Amino acid sequence: MNNFVYDIPTKVYFGKNQIENNLGKELASFGKNVLLVYGGGSIKKTGLYDKVIKELKKENLKVTELSGIAPNPRVDSVREGGRICKEKSIDVILAVGGGSVIDAAKFMGAAAYYEGDAWDLSTRKADIKKCLPIVTVLTLSATGSEMDCGGVISNPETKDKLGRMERPMLPSVSFLDPENTFTVSKYQTACGAADILSHLFEVYFDMSKGFYMLDCFMEGLMKTVIKFTPIALKDPENYEARANLMWASSWAINGFINGGRNIEWSCHPIEHEVSAIYDITHGLGLAVITPRWMRYCLDDSTEDKFCQFGINVFDIDKSLPKKEIAEESIKRLESFLFETIGLDSDFKALNIDENTIKIMAKKACGGKHINGFKKLYAEDIEKILKNCL
Amino acid sequence: MNNFVYDIPTKVYFGKNQIENNLGKELASFGKNVLLVYGGGSIKKTGLYDKVIKELKKENLKVTELSGIAPNPRVDSVREGGRICKEKSIDVILAVGGGSVIDAAKFMGAAAYYEGDAWDLSTRKADIKKCLPIVTVLTLSATGSEMDCGGVISNPETKDKLGRMERPMLPSVSFLDPENTFTVSKYQTACGAADILSHLFEVYFDMSKGFYMLDCFMEGLMKTVIKFTPIALKDPENYEARANLMWASSWAINGFINGGRNIEWSCHPIEHEVSAIYDITHGLGLAVITPRWMRYCLDDSTEDKFCQFGINVFDIDKSLPKKEIAEESIKRLESFLFETIGLDSDFKALNIDENTIKIMAKKACGGKHINGFKKLYAEDIEKILKNCL
Numbered sequence: 001m002n003n004f005v006y007d008i009p010t011k012v013y014f015g016k017n018q019i020e021n022n023l024g025k026e027l028a029s030f031g032k033n034v035l036l037v038y039g040g041g042s043i044k045k046t047g048l049y050d051k052v053i054k055e056l057k058k059e060n061l062k063v064t065e066l067s068g069i070a071p072n073p074r075v076d077s078v079r080e081g082g083r084i085c086k087e088k089s090i091d092v093i094l095a096v097g098g099g100s101v102i103d104a105a106k107f108m109g110a111a112a113y114y115e116g117d118a119w120d121l122s123t124r125k126a127d128i129k130k131c132l133p134i135v136t137v138l139t140l141s142a143t144g145s146e147m148d149c150g151g152v153i154s155n156p157e158t159k160d161k162l163g164r165m166e167r168p169m170l171p172s173v174s175f176l177d178p179e180n181t182f183t184v185s186k187y188q189t190a191c192g193a194a195d196i197l198s199h200l201f202e203v204y205f206d207m208s209k210g211f212y213m214l215d216c217f218m219e220g221l222m223k224t225v226i227k228f229t230p231i232a233l234k235d236p237e238n239y240e241a242r243a244n245l246m247w248a249s250s251w252a253i254n255g256f257i258n259g260g261r262n263i264e265w266s267c268h269p270i271e272h273e274v275s276a277i278y279d280i281t282h283g284l285g286l287a288v289i290t291p292r293w294m295r296y297c298l299d300d301s302t303e304d305k306f307c308q309f310g311i312n313v314f315d316i317d318k319s320l321p322k323k324e325i326a327e328e329s330i331k332r333l334e335s336f337l338f339e340t341i342g343l344d345s346d347f348k349a350l351n352i353d354e355n356t357i358k359i360m361a362k363k364a365c366g367g368k369h370i371n372g373f374k375k376l377y378a379e380d381i382e383k384i385l386k387n388c389l
Numbered sequence: 390m391n392n393f394v395y396d397i398p399t400k401v402y403f404g405k406n407q408i409e410n411n412l413g414k415e416l417a418s419f420g421k422n423v424l425l426v427y428g429g430g431s432i433k434k435t436g437l438y439d440k441v442i443k444e445l446k447k448e449n450l451k452v453t454e455l456s457g458i459a460p461n462p463r464v465d466s467v468r469e470g471g472r473i474c475k476e477k478s479i480d481v482i483l484a485v486g487g488g489s490v491i492d493a494a495k496f497m498g499a500a501a502y503y504e505g506d507a508w509d510l511s512t513r514k515a516d517i518k519k520c521l522p523i524v525t526v527l528t529l530s531a532t533g534s535e536m537d538c539g540g541v542i543s544n545p546e547t548k549d550k551l552g553r554m555e556r557p558m559l560p561s562v563s564f565l566d567p568e569n570t571f572t573v574s575k576y577q578t579a580c581g582a583a584d585i586l587s588h589l590f591e592v593y594f595d596m597s598k599g600f601y602m603l604d605c606f607m608e609g610l611m612k613t614v615i616k617f618t619p620i621a622l623k624d625p626e627n628y629e630a631r632a633n634l635m636w637a638s639s640w641a642i643n644g645f646i647n648g649g650r651n652i653e654w655s656c657h658p659i660e661h662e663v664s665a666i667y668d669i670t671h672g673l674g675l676a677v678i679t680p681r682w683m684r685y686c687l688d689d690s691t692e693d694k695f696c697q698f699g700i701n702v703f704d705i706d707k708s709l710p711k712k713e714i715a716e717e718s719i720k721r722l723e724s725f726l727f728e729t730i731g732l733d734s735d736f737k738a739l740n741i742d743e744n745t746i747k748i749m750a751k752k753a754c755g756g757k758h759i760n761g762f763k764k765l766y767a768e769d770i771e772k773i774l775k776n777c778l
Contacts, residue, residue: 001567001632003404008397015392015649178390210629212616213637216609224602240599243390247648248602259636260404 001210002260007167010147010254014176014247019051019137023094024059026173030133031091035084036065037105038096043139046183052096052137064088066108069097072154072161072275072282073104078118082111085132092133095171099143099195099282102136103151106169109134122153122162131168137175140184141245142192142283144199144253146174154276161276163268176250178242186233190341191283192249193229197222197333198286199252202265205297205305205373214259217251219312224248226313229341266372267293270381273360278350287343291334292387297374298326305373306330347388357385390599391649396556399536399643403565403636408440408526412483413448415562419522420480423450424473426494427485428458432528435572441485441526453477455497458486461543461550461664461671462493467507471500474521481522484560487581488532491525492540495558498523511542511551520557526564529573530634531581531672533588533642535563543665550665552657565639567631575622579730580672581638582618586611586722587675588641591654594686594694594762603648606640608701613637615702618730655761656682659770662749667739676732680723681776686763687715694762695719736777746774 013022027034034056043049056063064084069077084090085108095105109132111118120126138146145151150165184192204218224244231241251257270293271285298306303326310316310329318325338345361381370376376384402411416423423445432438445452453473458466473479474497484494498521500507509515527535534540539554573581593607613633620630640646659682660674687695692715699705699718707714727734750770759765765773 001403001629001636003407005407006401006403009400011398012395014390014395018392018394210632212629213609213613213633213640216612217606220602220605220609223605227601240390240601243599244602247390251602 001214002262004258004260006256008147008170008254008256010171011173012147012176012250013173016177016179018177019055019175023052023135023137023175024055024061027056027061027092027094027135028059030135030172032060032062033089033091034061034063035081035088035090035093035108036063036096037069037081037093037101037108038065038067039069039071039098039101041067042183043096046180048096048137048139048180052094064090069101069104071100072279073100075119075122075153075155077104078107078111078121078153081105081108082114082118085109085112090132092135094135094137096137096139098138098140099145102134102138102145102171103143103153105134105136106131106145106149106151107153108132110166110169119155122155122160122164124164128164128166128168131166134169134171135173136171137177137180138246139180140188140192141181141242141249142195144196144249146171146176147250147254152272159276161272163272176246178239178246181242181246182237184236186236186342188281189232189236190229190343191281191287193225193245193283193341194287194290194337194343195283196225196245196249196252198267198283198290200257201290202268202372203257203261203263204309205294205302206261206263207302207305207373208261208263211259211261214257215308218257219309221248221252222313226336233341263373264371266370266376269370270360270364270384273364274347274385277356277360278352280350284343287337288345288347288388289384291330291337292384294330294333296380296384296387298330302373352385352389357382361385390603391651393647393649395645397536397559397643397645399560400562401536401565401639402562405566405568407566408444408564412441412524412526412564413444413450416445416450416481416483416524417448419524419561421449421451422478422480423452424470424477424479424482424497425452425454425485426458426470426482426490426497427454427456428460428487428490430456431572432485435569437485437526437528437569441483453479458490458493460489461668462489464508464511464542464544466493467496467500467510467542470494470497471503471507474498474501479521481524483524483526485526485528487527487529488534491523491527491534491560492532492542494523494525495520495534495538495540496542497521499555499558508544511544511549511553513553517553517555517557520555523558523560524562525560526566526569527635528569529577529581530570530631530638531584533585533638535560535565536639536643541661548665550661552661565635567628567635570631570635571626573625575625575731577670578618578621578625579732580670580676582614582634582672582730583676583679583726583732584672585614585634585638585641587656587672587679589646590679591657591761592646592650592652593698594683594691595650595652596691596694596762597650597652600648600650603646604697607646608698610637610641611702615725622730652762653760655759655765658759659749659753659773662753663736663774666745666749667741669739673732676726677734677736677777678773680719680726681773683719683722685769685773685776687719691762741774741778746771750774
């Protein structure tokens with residue numbers, strides 16, 4: 001274990017009917033003026049919107065609404081949210097939705113304290129020292145945004161998709177009711193699973209030693225996703241499956257698993273370049289890229305970690321030769337992603353041309369390299385992306 | 390998963406040299422007057438005392454010391470600490486030590502706000518609605534008191550040993566430097582391991598379903614203790630071993646593993662009665678009681694859980710008959726506790742007579758029963774205790 005500071009004070013109400021009697025009070029503790037942020041309106045169909053509004057009314061809160069936050073949320077929404085926060089003296093932002101809505105809400109909360117263009121908050125031109133309190137009601141198990149301080153914002157004009165983590169953007173309170181994910185489509189459920197797994201892989205596949213306890217935890221989270229995603233696909237209202245996936249999504253990325261590791265992520269920056277241009281679902285992009293990245297990284301120096309993964313997560317017979325176990329572990333993952341949970345296995349449909357791949361590869365490594373599990377230069381990323389076609 | 394509220398805002402500085410530059414500032418954020426609480430003075434031998442004092446001086450803090458906190462901390466210390474807190478207008482309590490010191494500090498912090506006898510805080514005659522901020526520097530991986538809101542206080546006059554958990558007593562900041570456990574004796578290291586394992590067993594052995602993710606996490610923590618305790622015993626300055634044990638000790642009992650389970654603990658209340666009278670080390674008492682309790686609970690209805698334990702923690706061949714796996718799992722645990730890490734395997738040395746057993750059994754179940762993994766009445770507990778002789 002390396003040195004680290006563990007500091008995750010997000011309060012989580014987990015379970016059924018926690019919104020009732022708790023949401024309004026928690027919001028009221030921050031003030032009267034609430035900005036309610038949500039997406040395309042599915043929360044109106046499911047009845048969640050009405051439930052939330054009812055709780056806000058109980059406490060006589062003054063609500064301003066900002067809906068229409070897109071998947072891969074855009075900087076325009078952030079600008080609009082920041083403007084409203086200032087204009088209406090917003091005290092707290094309530095994000096009801098998945099990672100996109102919550103990510104956007106975080107940057108709106110930061111924009112409330114910034115006078116320049118909100119895109120500066122994503123490009124790091126501006127510091128993020130303050131943020132309005134963020135309260136979330138989660139409707140999708142995937143990004144973990146409900147319990148971490150990060151967010152990813154897209155700028156369609158510049159074709160950039162930039163992630164940033166800053167402590168002030170950590171949600172103060174999150175409501176995790178697995179029932180709010182019962183209506184999530186099969187496709188989104190599968191993409192969410194791929195996203196959670198990728199958050200784990202980005203940290204787990206690491207050459208440094210000494211993280212046994214956290215490795216065990218990560219393997220447990222991977223097994224949880226692998227066990228319960230097919231159940232949720234088959235039986236969308238299976239509470240146990242939805243509950244385990246929901247809590248796993250938070251813990252895959254809230255920082256606990258790091259143990260002070262300073263590893264750079266690999267698949268996420270690559271995927272961000274793809275979805276910045278092609279606007280595909282983040283989890284799908286990760287699903288396609290991850291096994292290619294793994295195969296690209298697998299060699300004598302990394303074999304042991306793949307064996308550990310294969311034995312502990314997929315229960316592969318440990319008496320087999322190492323090379324075989326390692327390769328089998330990647331095959332098992334592919335079989336899970338592309339057969340069991342039915343995600344597309346390549347980017348053929350996107351018609352990506354070679355030139356775009358060159359540009360994406362260069363941007364993904366920031367012009368230098370990604371210092372992750374294996375060091376990846378632009379030419380390595382190009383090869384990985386070509387293998388995705 | 391059941392409904393729960395996750396809310397563990399304790400900030401943890403984990404790793405080497407975190408005390409330097411952080412301890413003084415964190416304390417100063419609460420005020421000027423610090424009550425420094427510690428045990429028998431081993432922290433003076435190891436140099437930790439000097440290091441702490443140096444940091445407090447840097448911030449010009451006014452320090453009052455209260456040393457001599459005993460293992461199985463006594464209510465007298467709590468009374469004394471509460472008195473000092475009031476007299477010296479203490480702003481924050483700094484506990485430097487293991488679970489006993491931290492437990493005592495928590496009740497002192499509560500006593501600071503209570504005018505009656507501090508023992509009332511243990512007997513629940515008095516509410517605990519407020520507590521002074523608690524900062525800890527941990528020197529022993531065992532009780533997890535550094536990241537939970539509980540404590541156990543003994544009253545030698547009444548021969549009571551009472552535990553209580555109250556949210557205001559949760560430490561605000563804890564410093565976990567694995568190097569501060571390098572000097573922990575083999576015996577205390579082994580007892581600490583037994584304590585951590587017991588915290589896990591008390592929650593893990595449960596008939597309710599739906600906690601797959603948390604079960605995986607608990608199994609990972611068990612494997613961590615089983616892997617690293619022998620390493621720490623052989624090589625006390627093995628950083629990796631001490632670090633994994635230290636972080637595991639916090640997570641075994643900070644509440645995360647519960648997932649809203651409302652199960653009553655079994656071995657802890659039984660052990661508390663033994664150590665209230667015989668003043669043995671808590672972890673040793675648990676080590677002796679636990680396998681007897683397991684064997685007493687093992688039947689057709691509980692067999693599956695023991696199989697899960699044996700297969701996932703001790704890697705027992707899952708193709709064996711269930712009954713065999715279940716029994717083997719308990720044998721493996723005994724072999725770990727009494728052979729690998731060398732703890733006493735029974736209470737023979739205590740010369741406990743039958744009458745005392747009757748009294749302890751009755752007190753352990755509060756005159757009714759323990760509603761744990763298996764419902765235990767006084768006569769069940771008597772049998773378990775007799776099996777410990």
